[in-house]
Amino acid sequence: MTETNSKLNKFMQRDAAVILYGNAVAGILISLLTSSFLVFAFSYPRIDPLKKIWWWVMTCLLLIRFFDMIWWEVKLKKTQFDGNIATIRFITGANLTALMWSVYLVYCTTQGNDIELTTTIIAIAAMAGGSSTVLAAHKYTAIFFPCILLTPGSIGLILSDQKHLQLLGILGLSFSIVMLVISRNSAKFTANTLFLKNENSILVHQMEEKVKQRTHKIYELSNLDPLTRLFNRTAFLEQLKVVTTTPQKPFALLFIDLDGFKKINDSIGHKAGDDILRETANRLSQFTKDSQLLCRWGGDEFLIVFSDIDEASAVEKSKQLIALLSEPHNTENSILSVGATIGIALYPIHAKTEDRLIQLADMAMYYQKKQMRSAVCVFTEEMEKLFAYDLHLKNGLTKAIENKQLRLVFQPIICSKTLNIAAFEALLRWQLDDENIPPDEFIPIAEQYGLIHEIGAWVLQHACMQAKQWDNKREIIVCVNVSIIQLQDENFIGIVEEALSSSLLPAELLHIEITESVFASDLVVITNQIKSLQSMGVQVSIDDFGTGYSSLSAMQDLAVNMVKIDRSFVNKVDSNGKAIISAVMHMSSALNFTVIAEGVETEEQSQALLQLGVHYFQGYYYSRPIEIENIPSYLESKHSNTA
Incomplete structure (x- = not known):
């Protein structure tokens, strides 16, 4: 350093x-x-x-x-x-x-x-x-x-x-x-x-030096990977270079990444992981006729080349390969399964050099992983633009706080019976080079590159400071969205305590919102964190409820204070969404939590939700997100209307 x-x-x-x-x-x-x-x-x-x-x-x-x-x-x-x-x-x-x-x-x-x-x-x-x-x-x-x-x-x-x-x-x-x-x-x-x-x-120079050192070390190794007995990187690249520098018919390069391998490796042990890698290598060897165009690229990643093949045939072979690699493995007295996601780059359509082909196939694989695992994806130029754009956002996010590009806006949450303002949800906005970047674009990148901790702490701090400036007599709550990655951080409780302490905001006026993805995480850790927050006086909400992972037993264990019904059900309140919302209201009575409907955009939706007994409303029908400087006048107008 x-x-x-x-x-x-x-x-x-x-x-x-x-x-x-x-x-x-x-x-x-x-x-x-x-x-x-x-x-x-x-x-x-x-x-x-x-x-x-x-x-x-x-x-x-x-x-x-x-x-x-x-x-x-x-x-x-x-x-x-x-x-x-x-x-x-x-x-x-x-x-x-x-x-x-x-x-x-x-x-x-x-x-x-x-x-x-x-x-x-x-x-x-x-x-x-x-x-x-x-x-x-x-x-x-x-x-x-x-x-x-x-x-x-x-x-x-x-x-x-x-x-x-x-x-x-x-x-x-x-x-x-x-x-x-x-x-x-x-x-x-x-x-x-x-x-x-x-x-x-x-950084570029250091990366280049590391690549040179790593390449040199690989060059000194033998041609075979010691675990799988497949060609290693050096041998594969040399062979692929021969293929790309001599007149050849079209071929497809497949970048294969195993799905679920890390979880098996971490939970059951490296011996089981090694067994799966060896068996995967055997299945790949049986599938291809040319062992020189097959290698273990590293970790749970494999490369394979299919010669004299078009795109449609390459996709079909990839699907067969995914089915083969997804068959159960008998190891460590257990039956284990992994999937495979495959990215494809075509020669000479996409690239004519070995390095570029691997890069594009890798890019296609990662793109597919973000969409849906255990599937196949062929590279397109649009993916490269998206990758470059993601990198641009990542670089911008590292300086977003320092450059004062982040700001908070607040959307009111309305009591369904009195129509009084009960809370404001803090929503993060980012303006980069005169462009407003949507949260659903930059939050995943912040999570992917570990920037979410600093950004999340900034949001908590500023949301509490703003809430302290509101009308204290009315005790308006501020709701702050928290990533599951933040919640799993052992320092998170300390960050919340610091935000409350420095802003002098009472803990009962802060609500933490977490998405339903917590149900797919380590519930022991999450439950302990939620209980710590609640012992401080902070209440906890489940956001986007009903879209994926929730279960009655998990809801009972977590004992959250509030549940936010996802807008997709509100949009269908006049059809099958009504049954879901009604079921949630029954659950709220049994498990003692309040219910907020988000995405309320029409009077008809508002009336239907009121009849179902929903406690709070949030959506454009009542107010769009409000800039900080406009909140005092908004509160004053609402106070005048209810006076």
């Missing part, structure tokens, strides 16, 4: 030097022309000796800087130069130039006439304005340069006994303060840009 930071700083310093020296010619030329104009244009033909001396010193300084710039351009730019030393050389010259201009302006405030003084301040102010961009690669110089240009002279004018000079000094000082802020922000933006650029470069 220390070595990485050292490299990052080194590269950033070099980039900063490149930017500074890249703008050097313009800065030097402007200083030379401006100094010559100011010295020789006024009091001509008699030149004040001190001005002339100042001009000679300034010219020599600018020449030294010019030769330094030439030296850097010719001798250093294309080498592995020390960015810190180069930057120090540049900023030394730049800061000395600023000091020279400061001396000249101070001198003019005591010796020059009004026209000369005004012209001088305008010229120096213009240079100060340009410096915020030209010197942005070095924060302290970018701030120092405009300040030292204007501040001393402006203070001198303010201290004069002439009102118009005092006003001119105030303008100069004000401008220097504005330029300080602008320069600081510009320097911060440039530093962040350089950081991201070099961080990505280092």
Whole structure:
């Protein structure tokens, strides 16, 4: 980590030097022309000796800087130069130039006439304005340069006994303060840009180095995988490269990933896992005629090539292969089953190189896994766009909080009998590059890459802080959605406690909403977490109830406080959805939980749900999600209507 930071700083310093020296010619030329104009244009033909001396010193300084710039351009730019030393050389010259201009302006405030003084301040102010961009690669110089240009002279004018000079000094000082802020922000933006650029470069380089090291290690191994006796990566890639570099008929590359293997490996043991991998390799060997075009790619992943085949035939063979690999395994005195998801890339339609074919088949396999496991998928260009888009979102999410791109909106939850506001559900919104990214797009990515913990903590903290600002007399609850991944985190209870403590929000005004997927998780861990929340006074809701995993026994064990009926049942309340909702209401009486219907969009739905006894409503019929700044006026309008 220390070595990485050292490299990052080194590269950033070099980039900063490149930017500074890249703008050097313009800065030097402007200083030379401006100094010559100011010295020789006024009091001509008699030149004040001190001005002339100042001009000679300034010219020599600018020449030294010019030769330094030439030296850097010719001798250093294309080498592995020390960015810190180069930057120090540049900023030394730049800061000395600023000091020279400061001396000249101070001198003019005591010796020059009004026209000369005004012209001088305008010229120096213009240079100060340009410096915020030209010197942005070095924060302290970018701030120092405009300040030292204007501040001393402006203070001198303010201290004069002439009102118009005092006003001119105030303008100069004000401008220097504005330029300080602008320069600081510009320097911060440039530093962040350089950081991201070099961080990505280092990460890419590290990844490339790891790939090289791993490839070298694989190259040193024998051609056979020691467990399955199939070809390993090295042997398979060499064979595949031969196939792709010689004239060939079309073929299909299949990327096979076993479904459910990790669970068996973790729960029953590695011996059972190894037995399944060996048996899988045997089944694959029996299925193909060419063992050289079959390999164990790694873990529970296998690659296989079918020669002289079209897409339809490749899909059909893949389905047969899935059926074969899904047959039960007799191992460890147990009958175990795994499935298989297969991605297909076609040569030469999709790619003509071995690496690219594997990449695309892998992409198709992962795409299919996200849709439905134990099925087959053929690569399409749309998948690559989606993959790139997911990567774009992932990179954006890592900086979303820092860049203040996240915000919360709140949708009211209405009491069905009184139509009073009982709660607000906090809904997360993300704006990236002027595009509003839907939560169902970025939340799975946040969960996949482990970003959900930081984002979830941010949501909890800000939701509690906002809820504390609402009308305390009415005790309006805030409901916060929590990912199952967050709930399984051993630090989650502490995060909730911190959010309540820092916001001073009473625990009974916070409701945690979790999706029905908790029923497919470790119920012991989930039950303990829910009980811990409830012991604090926080209530717990099951969101999207009825869409997948729930069971009566699990509901009884979890003892949640509320259940949210999924909008799909509300949309069908006039047909078969009515029976489901009615059953949920009977369950609520038996298990003592309240019921919220979400997605209520019409008066007819509202009336039907009211007749069924649903306790609370949420949906567009009552209100769309409300921005934070509009909540006070919304609450006031509702208070007026019920008064």
